[in-house]
Amino acid sequence: MASGIRSIVGLSVxxxxxxxxxxxxxxxxxxxxxxVVVFTYALAPLPNAVFGxxxxxxxxxxxxxxxxxxxxxxxxxxxxxxxxxxxVLAHSGIITGAAMAMSISGGVLxxxxxxxxxxxxxxxxxx
Numbered sequence: 001m002a003s004g005i006r007s008i009v010g011l012s013v014x015x016x017x018x019x020x021x022x023x024x025x026x027x028x029x030x031x032x033x034x035x036v037v038v039f040t041y042a043l044a045p046l047p048n049a050v051f052g053x054x055x056x057x058x059x060x061x062x063x064x065x066x067x068x069x070x071x072x073x074x075x076x077x078x079x080x081x082x083x084x085x086x087x088v089l090a091h092s093g094i095i096t097g098a099a100m101a102m103s104i105s106g107g108v109l110x111x112x113x114x115x116x117x118x119x120x121x122x123x124x125x126x127x
Contacts, residue, residue, distance in 0.1 A: 018109030025102035040082035
């Protein structure tokens with residue numbers, strides 16, 4: 001039980017640090033365009049959550065669900081746009097390079113937290 005609480009606290013610290021870096025990338029440089037990336041943080045896990053229930057429960061089934069594949073595609077599209085948008089904004093001169101680096105590092109922390117949380121607390125059914 002104590003290891004579960006420690007992992008929850010550690011993940012929440014990483015998530016808060018990621019959001020802090022994203023907000024600081026906007027506030028320190030007086031340009032709020034990197035805040036658009038935060039919307040991709042919130043939207044990225046939703047397609048897997050919505051379409052993940054359409055996966056076959058039989059692990060030996062050779063049938064792949066196109067609905068679940070579509071959810072994975074939309075999730076990957078949102079994650080890639082979360083990393084690519086700061087690069088495009090910095091390349092076009094809208095934000096500075098330091099704001100881009102802070103926004104990308106905040107994205108790494110947020111997405112990493114989501115991935116670690118989903119792998120740590122996934123319920124495994126043994127039969």
